[in-house]
Amino acid sequence: MSDYKPLRPAKGPVGSLFAPVAGFGVTLGAMFRPTVTEQYPFEKVPPPQRYHGRHQLNRYADGLEKCIGCELCAWACPADAIYVEGADNADVRAETGGGQVSPGERYGRVYQVNYLRCIFCGLCIEACPTRALTMTNDYEIAGPTRAGMIFEKQDLLAPPAPGALAGPHPMAEGTTDTDYYQGAVTGPTAGQVAWVREHRPDDPTIEAATDVVEGRAPAPQPRKHELRPPATKATATKEAARGGHVDRPAEPAPLRPAEGGQR
Ligand code: SF4
Ligand code: SF4
Secondary structure, X not given: OOOXXXXXXXXXXXXXXXXXXXXXXXXXXXXXXOOOOOOOOOOXXXXXXXXXXXXXXXXXXXXXXXXXXXXXXXXXXXXXXXEEEEEEHHHHHHHHOOOEOOOOXXXXXXXXXXXXXXXXXXXXXXXOOOOOEEEOOOOOXXXXXXXXXXXXXHHHEOOOXXXXXXXXXXXXXXXXXXXXXXXXXXXXXXXXXXXXXXXXXXXXXXXXXXXXXXXXXXXXXXXOOOOOOOOOHHHHHHHHHXXXXXXXXXXXXXXXXXXXXXX
């Protein structure tokens, strides 16, 4: 005879009587709870704050890009979902007469995330030395084609914050890339605005940047990603017909296989 003794105390006579139907208690309890069906896409429930959604490439307060094309994110990725090609800011300076894309020597010329491979683990954003790469709460990244699931730099790059200058433009006067990393650059400078006014007089970001420089507007705040507003029935039907994208072209541009990009 076994000397096994269960740790849980044995049920009393009432517990034993209802034991065969105890599971129905859960069902009955659920019947009286409010319904939790989400009317997506007409009502969008924000995910938790730390939800890992679509990636975003960020900028400094003056508008220069934070990505330096170092490829650390690509090397950290366990799913081989990121492809980066860096290039020299010296070439951009020669081309534009002094502008650059990011502070320092290099910038990310090609940046791709393949969302058919990405498992949203977040290792890439941990590896990024400049906090250029973060993840947003955007979960609407389904698409109708394989090529369309490979997001390019223009799909991931945050637009300049209100009051920041679109690039390329020179670094803030008298600063180094270390000053940028340490947060010493808090907005565009008069020299940067003058440079953009001279080289791209039609740039739409000049006026707001001038207001910041002359103290009529506050310094640019980093642009945070926000969930898109709820869709109406008409726009949701249109989006569904296009495959679900709302901010990407219906027919994404073909990749550049000659450059060794993602396939
Ligand atoms: S979240 Fe993970 S799988 Fe996706 S790109 Fe970053 S490291 Fe790769
Ligand atoms: S996103 Fe960050 S880790 Fe990736 S290439 Fe740019 S700077 Fe390097």
